[in-house]
Amino acid sequence: MAFSKISPIEFSQTIHKMDGISPKTVEEHLKLYTGYVNKYNEINEKLSALTDEDYMKANQIYSVVRELKVELSFAWGGVINHELYFSRLGGKGGTPEGALLQQIEKDFGSFESFQKDLKASAIAARGWVWTAWNFHENRLINYVGDSQNTFLVWGVEPLLALDTYEHAYFIDFGANRGAYIDAFMNNLDWKVVEDHFMEIGGCCGEGECCGGSCHK
Numbered sequence: 063m064a065f066s067k068i069s070p071i072e073f074s075q076t077i078h079k080m081d082g083i084s085p086k087t088v089e090e091h092l093k094l095y096t097g098y099v100n101k102y103n104e105i106n107e108k109l110s111a112l113t114d115e116d117y118m119k120a121n122q123i124y125s126v127v128r129e130l131k132v133e134l135s136f137a138w139g140g141v142i143n144h145e146l147y148f149s150r151l152g153g154k155g156g157t158p159e160g161a162l163l164q165q166i167e168k169d170f171g172s173f174e175s176f177q178k179d180l181k182a183s184a185i186a187a188r189g190w191v192w193t194a195w196n197f198h199e200n201r202l203i204n205y206v207g208d209s210q211n212t213f214l215v216w217g218v219e220p221l222l223a224l225d226t227y228e229h230a231y232f233i234d235f236g237a238n239r240g241a242y243i244d245a246f247m248n249n250l251d252w253k254v255v256e257d258h259f260m261e262i263g264g265c266c267g268e269g270e271c272c273g274g275s276c277h278k
């Protein structure tokens with residue numbers, strides 16, 4: 063199976079100068095991100111070298127095929143989740159604007175209610191929370207994941223990813239995850255999220271799909 067190796071992407075330098083989330087935490091966390099990239103490449107390399115014997119021995123209890131296929135989705139989740147996470151940090155927090163804000167108000171009642179739902183979801187999660195656009199229901203939903211690749215949902219596009227693993231906050235906040243979530247919100251770059259929402263043609267107003275611009 064042919065594949066091309068992936069490389070870690072660069073993030074804004076502002077993620078090293080955030081309020082609350084320290085440069086040390088970011089530095090260590092980026093090492094973990096790079097680890098996911100490296101392991102993703104390693105798994106793909108092994109998948110590309112599978113032999114006919116490996117394929118013949120595929121087994122649901124244990125087999126090389128099963129191990130590699132399961133960990134492929136774990137590693138890819140770790141790559142994309144962290145890219146979503148870091149690429150939306152380093153901003154000044156506040157509230158989103160434009161079509162995204164309209165959609166949040168439509169789906170959650172208010173930005174404050176959205177924040178309440180996101181924070182509670184993050185407290186309840188064992189790994190990740192994603193704010194995602196559901197293309198079938200035409201609405202934003204905060205989804206919980208207990209791992210890099212658990213509770214995957216289909217027909218949605220994640221716009222925001224909040225890492226709730228302890229490595230994301232223990233150095234700075236100890237066990238106080240709530241304070242970390244507040245710091246995450248205060249360092250968000252909403253413009254990146256707004257742009258992503260417009261790119262995918264998110265809806266606004268009364269559920270009318272806008273294809274990149276709000277016609278309300």
Ligand SMILES: [Fe+2]
Nearest residue numbers: 094225227230
């Ligand atoms: Fe992480």
